[in-house]
Amino acid sequence: MDIRKIDKEEVWKLRHEVMWPEREPDYIKLADDDQGVHYGLYQGEQLVSVLSLFINGTEAQFRKFATLELEQGQGYGTRLLKAVLEEAEQAGVRRIFCNARTYKAGFYKKFGMQPTNQVFSKGGKDYVVMEKFLGPAEDDNGGA
Numbered sequence: 001m002d003i004r005k006i007d008k009e010e011v012w013k014l015r016h017e018v019m020w021p022e023r024e025p026d027y028i029k030l031a032d033d034d035q036g037v038h039y040g041l042y043q044g045e046q047l048v049s050v051l052s053l054f055i056n057g058t059e060a061q062f063r064k065f066a067t068l069e070l071e072q073g074q075g076y077g078t079r080l081l082k083a084v085l086e087e088a089e090q091a092g093v094r095r096i097f098c099n100a101r102t103y104k105a106g107f108y109k110k111f112g113m114q115p116t117n118q119v120f121s122k123g124g125k126d127y128v129v130m131e132k133f134l135g136p137a138e139d140d141n142g143g144a
Helices: 009-017 076-090 102-109
Strands: 002-006 035-043 046-056 059-067 095-103 114-124 125-133
Touching: 002 046, 002 076, 009 035, 009 046, 009 059, 035 076, 046 076, 059 076, 095 102, 095 114, 102 125
Parallel strands: 059 095
Antiparallel strands: 002 035, 035 046, 046 059, 095 125, 114 125
């Protein structure tokens, strides 16, 4: 297993196959893909999971997180997300969030992400914005 930064073109095929196979391939491309850092997890020579990270100061959003259907449940997505969360924290990110499909919210909770009150639908699918605060906790000395 190997996690590495990859070109956006490499993520597009897997995004399309996993997330929106019924749509045109351009549907999975993001207008700001050029500003993202794209990660891929390879099992041998096969790209099995992708995730795109967009950092804006101390906030970041990860988008288009997808794992090949036949490879889901094997821990690949977990490994990829853990690596990206660590990298985001090392880059100074203090809040990271994603637009999670509502039925996947439990997966993100395993990483300490919490649902917000922001929910929406897109393309007939329901989403909730989930977030996590990274880095050292705020110092609270009890008002002393």
